Amino acid sequence: METIPIEKIQIKKPGGFSALWRGLQVPIHVKLMLASVLMIVIIGVVFLVIGVQLIGNRVVAEAQDKVRNDLNTARVIYEAQLQQIDTVVSDEARHEFLMEAVTTQNVSSAFGELNNIANEAELDIFGVTNNYGKVLLRTHNPNATGDNLGHHEFIKSVLSTGDSVLGTVIFSGEDLDQESSSLAGQARFTLFDTPLARPVSETIETSGMMLIAASPIFNSRQEIIGVIFGGKLLNRNYDIVDLIKDTVYENVQYKGQDIGTATIFQGDLRISTNVKYEDGRRAIGTRVSEEVYNQVIVQGEPWIDRAYVVNNWYITAYEPIKDVDEEIIGILYVGVLEQKYSDIKRETMLTFIAITFAGILVAIGGSYLISRQVSIPIKQMVAASKEVASGNLETRVRIETNDEIQFLAESFNEMAKSLQKRDRDLKEFATQRIMQSDKLALIGQLSANIAHELNNPLQGIVTFSHLLLEDNQKIDTDTQLSLETIVGQANRCRDIIRGLLDFSRQRQPDKSYFDINAIVNDCLSLVELQALFHNIDITRNLQPNLPMAVIDASQIERVFMNMIINAAEAMEGSGKLTISTREINNTNNIEISFSDTGPGISEENLKKIFDPFFTTKDVGHGTGLGLAISYGLVKSHNGTIQVNSEVGSGTTFIVILPKEGNGDNGKY
Numbered sequence: 001m002e003t004i005p006i007e008k009i010q011i012k013k014p015g016g017f018s019a020l021w022r023g024l025q026v027p028i029h030v031k032l033m034l035a036s037v038l039m040i041v042i043i044g045v046v047f048l049v050i051g052v053q054l055i056g057n058r059v060v061a062e063a064q065d066k067v068r069n070d071l072n073t074a075r076v077i078y079e080a081q082l083q084q085i086d087t088v089v090s091d092e093a094r095h096e097f098l099m100e101a102v103t104t105q106n107v108s109s110a111f112g113e114l115n116n117i118a119n120e121a122e123l124d125i126f127g128v129t130n131n132y133g134k135v136l137l138r139t140h141n142p143n144a145t146g147d148n149l150g151h152h153e154f155i156k157s158v159l160s161t162g163d164s165v166l167g168t169v170i171f172s173g174e175d176l177d178q179e180s181s182s183l184a185g186q187a188r189f190t191l192f193d194t195p196l197a198r199p200v201s202e203t204i205e206t207s208g209m210m211l212i213a214a215s216p217i218f219n220s221r222q223e224i225i226g227v228i229f230g231g232k233l234l235n236r237n238y239d240i241v242d243l244i245k246d247t248v249y250e251n252v253q254y255k256g257q258d259i260g261t262a263t264i265f266q267g268d269l270r271i272s273t274n275v276k277y278e279d280g281r282r283a284i285g286t287r288v289s290e291e292v293y294n295q296v297i298v299q300g301e302p303w304i305d306r307a308y309v310v311n312n313w314y315i316t317a318y319e320p321i322k323d324v325d326e327e328i329i330g331i332l333y334v335g336v337l338e339q340k341y342s343d344i345k346r347e348t349m350l351t352f353i354a355i356t357f358a359g360i361l362v363a364i365g366g367s368y369l370i371s372r373q374v375s376i377p378i379k380q381m382v383a384a385s386k387e388v389a390s391g392n393l394e395t396r397v398r399i400e401t402n403d404e405i406q407f408l409a410e411s412f413n414e415m416a417k418s419l420q421k422r423d424r425d426l427k428e429f430a431t432q433r434i435m436q437s438d439k440l441a442l443i444g445q446l447s448a449n450i451a452h453e454l455n456n457p458l459q460g461i462v463t464f465s466h467l468l469l470e471d472n473q474k475i476d477t478d479t480q481l482s483l484e485t486i487v488g489q490a491n492r493c494r495d496i497i498r499g500l501l502d503f504s505r506q507r508q509p510d511k512s513y514f515d516i517n518a519i520v521n522d523c524l525s526l527v528e529l530q531a532l533f534h535n536i537d538i539t540r541n542l543q544p545n546l547p548m549a550v551i552d553a554s555q556i557e558r559v560f561m562n563m564i565i566n567a568a569e570a571m572e573g574s575g576k577l578t579i580s581t582r583e584i585n586n587t588n589n590i591e592i593s594f595s596d597t598g599p600g601i602s603e604e605n606l607k608k609i610f611d612p613f614f615t616t617k618d619v620g621h622g623t624g625l626g627l628a629i630s631y632g633l634v635k636s637h638n639g640t641i642q643v644n645s646e647v648g649s650g651t652t653f654i655v656i657l658p659k660e661g662n663g664d665n666g667k668y
């Protein structure tokens with residue numbers, strides 16, 4: 001796994017909104033609260049806009065549903081008026097006196113009865129024709145008889161089918177004048193300019209719209225002998241529209257205005273209405289807007305929408321009025337004052353806005369409290385981390401939130417505990433190293449002094465012992481053996497003194513670029529032919545193309561020789577020695593390991609193997625200075641020696657040397 005030095009790690013700082021926080025010391029609970037508030041406000045505004053739109057649409061839809069139902073009620077009232085006329089006409093058509101009067105051509109005898117009925121039913125026209133459509137009697141204009149009404153569709157339909165007919169028809173001015181001079185005046189209108197109405201050239205309307213019913217008169221043989229008809233003129237007749245308003249809207253007012261209105265149009269002309277001007281006059285003679293006219297009159301489709309009615313906006317419903325030929329001749333209208341629904345919409349939206357903002361404020365308060373609760377343990381963690389950073393490794397935090405912060409606190413406590421243990425171990429290690437360094441320095445100085453004092457007398461002993469041994473003719477065998485013992489022990493003392501001098505006089509390495517693999521091979525070539533290595537299997541795991549290292553070759557060769565010979569002596573001349581070299585990835589180091597299959601080193605001895613004069617060899621076999629000298633030489637190269645050993649499984653010494661000099665002076 002690749003290891004990146006901490007000092008080389010670069011964290012890319014985020015830009016944009018996150019950059020705002022870098023220049024500000026903002027507590028985390030404030031950041032949490034602001035983030036929550038931002039989200040709450042965004043969501044609140046989105047829901048507010050959607051809610052206001054939905055409320056507005058709902059209010060309008062409710063108003064439109066109401067006027068649609070109101071229009072249905074108006075239609076029922078309108079049709080009920082037709083049914084009343086039809087009932088009166090149909091009842092009279094079945095009376096025998098009328099059948100006899102028509103049969104005998106003495107219709108005047110029925111005038112009194114028919115006139116009374118017309119007055120009771122409040123009919124504007126009531127008359128009788130023969131089976132050819134010729135008028136025999138008019139109750140409202142008794143002198144006007146003899147003209148033919150066969151051109152009217154309702155008369156033709158009764159005569160051709162024998163069935164009663166009821167519906168709405170248009171009477172021309174001449175026809176109205178024939179029925180009654182007052183009806184012609186009642187139907188006459190001057191057209192007023194109306195905002196949004198379609199442009200027309202006419203300024204006077206003389207025809208009238210009539211609710212009409214007609215029934216056949218049969219003789220005893222069930223032959224049609226005539227037609228009785230009756231009707232009400234709608235022009236300036238406010239009974240129907242006022243009944244609609246009273247029934248549907250109950251004369252309710254809103255801010256001084258009638259909340260609901262009804263109108264009957266002849267074409268696009270208001271002939272009966274309770275829509276009023278500001279002065280209270282009924283707005284008869286005004287006309288419907290062009291947009292409504294095109295949809296209802298031209299296209300024959302109902303209109304359910306807002307519309308401008310004379311001087312105000314209404315939620316309106318219009319539907320066409322058709323004659324007995326199914327031709328559109330007028331419009332039935334109801335409308336509700338839009339201002340009421342606009343006010344309802346505004347008040348509802350204001351209430352919704354108030355509730356939304358109240359909810360936002362409550363949410364902000366809640367987020368503040370929650371963020372405070374979240375920030376308290378974080379503050380504890382910050383304070384504890386500062387304590388640890390200042391060196392107080394005994395600091396612990398206690399957080400019981402049962403969430404990630406608690407897990408973080410537990411990890412922090414474990415980290416502090418580990419740092420405390422590591423700090424204690426480092427102090428012990430440093431103390432041991434300092435003591436070892438002091439001891440080595442003291443031993444080195446003492447060794448130099450001892451070696452200097454003993455070297456000259458010892459040299460004399462060795463010299464004279466050799467001279468005595470050379471004069472072997474003058475000494476006996478026992479004396480010769482004693483002299484040989486003296487020479488051997490003197491030589492051992494000389495080796496110890498030489499080791500002491502080497503240990504105390506370690507010079508600075510003279511470094512150059514050298515091939516580590518070549519040095520290992522040179523060392524092995526020096527020892528492979530020795531008797532100690534005859535039964536040792538030597539394995540080389542040397543990395544090809546191993547980088548050159550900046551070292552003192554003679555000093556490193558001495559270290560390698562010491563490692564090789566120590567391994568051979570530990571295996572007592574029989575076993576396997578594996579020497580490996582490799583470049584440690586992503587570092588500046590080379591690793592050289594020496595692994596043997598010897599008896600291993602106990603844990604107790606592992607702590608002392610680099611101490612001067614410590615040896616596990618038998619007395620007289622080794623000075624205990626080899627590893628101490630090797631340790632010093634490797635250390636002077638800014639390297640390290642590690643040892644791994646398990647009793648019964650062998651030992652591995654690992655020498656780690658830098659490829660470069662790390663700033664030391666040398667020839668490289």
